[in-house]
Amino acid sequence: MKKFEQINVIPFIDIMLVALAIVLLTATFISQGIIEINLPTASNTETESQLQTIEIGIDIKSQFYYQQQQYSLEQIANKLEKLPQQTPIVLKIDKSVAFGQFTQLIDLLKTYQLNNLSIMTLREK
Template structure:
């Protein structure tokens, strides 16, 4: 009977390809789950939403409603009448972003929405925290 001789394989090198694969998967997961919040200059404490979409907003105007109910158009304080005049000058296809503080009265939000509806603006985004 012949004896089987077991040979021991010596490890001179470490195979790093599986390690690199795992690191790339982790990198992709981190990059896809990371959120980047674009905050304005006016301090607005945004309400939270469970679902949200992020869109490319290159041509946009921003309307703010702060906790005291004051309305801002592009960081400039305005009354609702002046806001309506400024929004009337904006193209209907241009995106309007509404940043309303969660502590503001719902009536202030509805007043701004009513102006947008009256003027026919349909490209509207309401900013929330996820």
Template structure:
């Protein structure tokens, strides 16, 4: 009797299990690294600017204006009077960084700027997103 050779089995489907495993590993890596990325301690949604210069700022003082109009000086909640007294004690050459939420009132921003101008602080940066 003659033996018949079997034809090789044809693969009509792609095995997607290894692909799913790789995608799950990548998803876990993205989610774990995304939770560690943080803009700052006080949540401020910065406005965007088309022509923003990146500056290397060293030893800066931070002033925040959040969406509710609350003022923060170096993570400490202050009002305008307290902000003025704190700014009076620092040097005029000290760099001040102002981060104002795009949803905050413009008047809050102007009030902080008035204090800085009145006290003759020239080293001022206003932070925006690109």
């Protein structure tokens, strides 16, 4: 009888590669929704709300815009009052607008505790 001085790991590597391929294929099908999954029900569930992103802008003439429509700051305040606090807001401010107008808008957003803000900019070249 012959003594084995080494352990042959090639069959083990082959099995692991096949197992890895199966896991990756299954994960792909699940993430794309191809495999149908019936989720269980529960009495205490939180619904994930899909909050619409709100765009607020100030143009070069210092005119305020809410969702691409021109409004006064007071009209925008009335609209902001009705929004949930987690609503994502994108600010599009012209670079030549006076800082005071920007400050008014930020103050208005803080009044209604709308802190999920992004400021749209252009990438430097």
